[in-house]
Amino acid sequence: MSETTDMITDAATRLFSEQCTPRVLAEAEQGVFPSTLWSGVEDNGIASMLAAEAHGGIAASPGVALAVMRVAGRHAVPLPLAETMVGRWLLSKAGIGAATGPLALVVLRRPDGWKVEGTGTARVLRGTEPAVAWGKASGGVLVVVRDGAGIGVATVDSQRLKVDSRTNIAGEPRDGLTADGVSVRFSPVSAVSLEAVMHMVSLCRAGLICGALQRTLELSVGYACDRVQFGRPLAKFQAIQQQLAELAGAVASATAIANATANVVEGEHGDLMIAAMRARLAGAIDTGTAVSHQVHGAMGFTREYALHYYTRRLWAWRDEYDSAAEWRERLGRAFAGAPADELWSRLARIGVASGTQ
Amino acid sequence: MNLNNFTAVAHDDERLAPLRAEVRRFLAEERAAGAFTRATGWDHWDPEFSRKVGAKGWIGMTWPRRYGGQARSSLERFVVTEELLAAGAPVRAHWMADRQLGPLLLSVGTEQQKDTYLPRIARGEIFFCYGLSEPDSGSDLASIRTAGTKVDGGWAIIGRKVWVGYAHRAHMMNLFARTSPRSDEDRHGGVTQFIVDLKTPGITVRPIVNLAGEHDFNEIVFDDAFVPDDLVIGTVGNGWKQVTGELAHERSGPERWLNTFSLLVHLVDRVAQHPNERDLEKIGRLVSQLWTLRQMSFSIATLLEQGGTPNLEAALIKDLGTLYDQEVPAVARQIVSEEVRAGLSEEDYLGELLDRALYYSPSYTIRGGTKEIIRGVIAKGLGLR
Numbered sequence: 001m002s003e004t005t006d007m008i009t010d011a012a013t014r015l016f017s018e019q020c021t022p023r024v025l026a027e028a029e030q031g032v033f034p035s036t037l038w039s040g041v042e043d044n045g046i047a048s049m050l051a052a053e054a055h056g057g058i059a060a061s062p063g064v065a066l067a068v069m070r071v072a073g074r075h076a077v078p079l080p081l082a083e084t085m086v087g088r089w090l091l092s093k094a095g096i097g098a099a100t101g102p103l104a105l106v107v108l109r110r111p112d113g114w115k116v117e118g119t120g121t122a123r124v125l126r127g128t129e130p131a132v133a134w135g136k137a138s139g140g141v142l143v144v145v146r147d148g149a150g151i152g153v154a155t156v157d158s159q160r161l162k163v164d165s166r167t168n169i170a171g172e173p174r175d176g177l178t179a180d181g182v183s184v185r186f187s188p189v190s191a192v193s194l195e196a197v198m199h200m201v202s203l204c205r206a207g208l209i210c211g212a213l214q215r216t217l218e219l220s221v222g223y224a225c226d227r228v229q230f231g232r233p234l235a236k237f238q239a240i241q242q243q244l245a246e247l248a249g250a251v252a253s254a255t256a257i258a259n260a261t262a263n264v265v266e267g268e269h270g271d272l273m274i275a276a277m278r279a280r281l282a283g284a285i286d287t288g289t290a291v292s293h294q295v296h297g298a299m300g301f302t303r304e305y306a307l308h309y310y311t312r313r314l315w316a317w318r319d320e321y322d323s324a325a326e327w328r329e330r331l332g333r334a335f336a337g338a339p340a341d342e343l344w345s346r347l348a349r350i351g352v353a354s355g356t357q
Numbered sequence: 358m359n360l361n362n363f364t365a366v367a368h369d370d371e372r373l374a375p376l377r378a379e380v381r382r383f384l385a386e387e388r389a390a391g392a393f394t395r396a397t398g399w400d401h402w403d404p405e406f407s408r409k410v411g412a413k414g415w416i417g418m419t420w421p422r423r424y425g426g427q428a429r430s431s432l433e434r435f436v437v438t439e440e441l442l443a444a445g446a447p448v449r450a451h452w453m454a455d456r457q458l459g460p461l462l463l464s465v466g467t468e469q470q471k472d473t474y475l476p477r478i479a480r481g482e483i484f485f486c487y488g489l490s491e492p493d494s495g496s497d498l499a500s501i502r503t504a505g506t507k508v509d510g511g512w513a514i515i516g517r518k519v520w521v522g523y524a525h526r527a528h529m530m531n532l533f534a535r536t537s538p539r540s541d542e543d544r545h546g547g548v549t550q551f552i553v554d555l556k557t558p559g560i561t562v563r564p565i566v567n568l569a570g571e572h573d574f575n576e577i578v579f580d581d582a583f584v585p586d587d588l589v590i591g592t593v594g595n596g597w598k599q600v601t602g603e604l605a606h607e608r609s610g611p612e613r614w615l616n617t618f619s620l621l622v623h624l625v626d627r628v629a630q631h632p633n634e635r636d637l638e639k640i641g642r643l644v645s646q647l648w649t650l651r652q653m654s655f656s657i658a659t660l661l662e663q664g665g666t667p668n669l670e671a672a673l674i675k676d677l678g679t680l681y682d683q684e685v686p687a688v689a690r691q692i693v694s695e696e697v698r699a700g701l702s703e704e705d706y707l708g709e710l711l712d713r714a715l716y717y718s719p720s721y722t723i724r725g726g727t728k729e730i731i732r733g734v735i736a737k738g739l740g741l742r
């Protein structure tokens with residue numbers, strides 16, 4: 001397990017540090033899809049890592065996925081990695097097998113947005129999804145919908161959709177996609193719930209978030225050591241040290257809860273743990289973005305200096321795949337619903353019931 | 358700058374699960390028998406309860422058997438401790454000796470000291486307080502002036518300590534005193550630790566009433582109090598170095614984030630009776646912080662068990678934990694307005710817990726190293742100083 005982690009994270013580190021250059025990041029924001037980088041992702045087995053071996057993957061554990069995504073987050077990789085990894089995992093679960101190319105992921109969980117009409121395997125897609133990550137650049141959009149007691153998936157070619165190109169505040173594609181009665185092939189997926197899909201994609205995003213937070217800390221510490229004011233490096237000022245300590249606390253807590261969640265995400269209490277993780281990540285993002293900018297002064301407020309690639313992504317990711325507020329409320333409701341005297345035993349039980357390793 | 362050491366997952370294996378169940382059974386029985394309530398709190402001095410905990414083998418439980426311990430692991434101690442604290446059981450009487458003095462004696466104490474004190478500490482018969490702070494020395498502990506002067510067969514102590522928790526109830530003190538003058542080359546040298554019997558002639562203990570109106574800390578005057586040579590802990594002049602090994606234990610435990618747990622329980626209950634989105638979200642936020650802290654502490658207990666000294670990680674836990682403990686009463690006050698609080702019935706522990714948590718909240722980021730000092734430790738770990 002840890003050998004696989006090391007191998008694939010080493011490969012990811014090499015790939016991203018070589019190829020995720022400032023230029024690639026800047027061009028991606030101009031709408032250029034980084035195809036060479038994508039090929040590297042495929043060649044290193046990253047995009048399919050969650051899929052079964054029969055479907056071209058390595059059936060990686062959530063913990064391994066988290067570790068790889070942390071590397072990607074540290075390099076602000078401008079690709080739909082979480083979406084493709086989770087999409088291929090689902091297709092593999094559905095027995096459909098290997099897809100090629102980047103995937104967009106639409107988890108239908110609100111009354112507005114797309115509707116999947118009809119029954120059986122031939123269905124019709126109708127409506128508008130306002131913000132689909134890499135909706136246009138991905139060859140296929142994987143729709144996940146509740147179906148009876150379980151879920152089903154369908155892949156649509158984005159060329160069959162009307163596209164309204166948009167971006168999130170990080171400049172990542174978040175396209176509006178409209179379907180006017182597009183026929184799709186529907187496949188039921190057993191043993192995966194809609195919530196489980198949200199959990200897995202939240203976990204992959206958590207890896208990205210932890211990596212980006214780690215990078216804001218590294219940049220901030222580096223900058224504080226280099227920049228001299230009043231005849232001393234900023235790092236020597238206690239006010240700066242205290243702020244960076246707070247930033248380190250944010251990074252450490254995000255990393256701790258994400259690591260713990262990866263181990264139980266597929267277990268009995270995965271839902272609560274994911275909600276707790278999303279809530280805590282939001283707090284860490286608030287601290288991390290504020291402190292790293294403060295320490296950088298005006299330099300961090302430029303497009304030239306790299307900090308914004310991380311902080312803008314963190315701002316966006318905080319509230320994608322449901323907002324932090326929704327996750328907090330969900331967690332609060334789960335605990336308020338049970339006898340208060342059980343609060344402790346529920347908190348302390350999580351690792352017990354589902355401890356995987 | 359690797360902050361990815363928090364990797365262990367809180368998880369009860371075959372060793373921990375039955376132990377946790379046993380502690381819970383014990384606590385349920387004690388609570389049913391009226392030994393304590395949810396409103397009591399762990400920071401409450403109760404010798405009788407400490408003796409019961411000692412009889413269960415849960416004081417000094419990681420120490421060798423020959424000194425009255427149970428030779429159990431840090432993780433087992435972690436489980437017992439968090440269960441006792443979460444229940445609000447009154448464990449303060451044996452706390453300092455269990456957490457700090459015992460491990461210190463095990464690492465630097467004499468055979469005679471270990472034989473004399475450890476078994477009695479483990480039985481919950483003898484309680485210690487810690488005398489470090491002085492009127493002119495708080496964060497800057499190296500500046501202490503309470504002095505030990507060599508006399509025939511021992512040391513004569515003259516000086517003054519302040520803020521010493523439960524000195525009026527404890528039997529003994531771990532005293533930090535200067536035994537040679539402070540030098541610029543070695544600011545931290547020349548400090549010696551002593552075991553002091555508080556009944557020694559020449560010692561006066563005076564109460565200092567705290568903000569909550571309670572008497573837990575004290576001023577202690579040493580007016581030529583005699584301490585025999587065999588009660589020097591470790592090496593003369595080496596007191597400062599001797600404590601640094603214990604810092605990870607002192608800072609990373611659940612006592613840094615479980616001070617307000619009973620309040621949270623009652624707050625959740627209150628919100629459940631009148632649920633609305635806004636308050637549920639607040640509860641979710643607090644629970645997510647608590648959960649994260651528990652994962653972090655558990656990870657560090659695991660590292661300690663493997664023999665590591667995760668000082669940076671421990672300081673991070675203290676910083677985040679104490680801030681969380683301050684946030685709980687602050688959030689509670691948003692949910693329970695002053696008028697609602699005044700109207701709560703006396704049987705409702707919520708009011709009492711809220712008052713106490715709020716009163717004590719300023720102390721969390723002061724005691725055991727202030728927030729600023731702890732962040733200085735973290736900054737050092739980041740390579741900034």
Ligand SMILES: Cc1cc2nc3c(=O)[nH]c(=O)nc-3n(C[C@H](O)[C@H](O)[C@H](O)COP(=O)(O)OP(=O)(O)OC[C@H]3O[C@@H](n4cnc5c(N)ncnc54)[C@H](O)[C@@H]3O)c2cc1C
Pocket residue numbers: 238486487488489490494495496497519520521522523574720723724725726727728729730
């Ligand atoms: C409830 C409670 C129980 C206690 N129990 C004990 C006990 O049992 N035994 C014992 O010996 N002591 C005890 N203490 C004392 C405690 O250890 C000290 O209060 C603590 O070390 C801080 O010292 P101080 O209060 O003198 O504050 P100071 O050191 O005077 O600090 C005041 C403020 O200045 C800041 N400050 C100080 N130095 C610096 C610096 N270099 N850089 C930046 N900021 C700085 C501090 O962070 C703080 O905000 C207790 C305190 C409390 C509140």
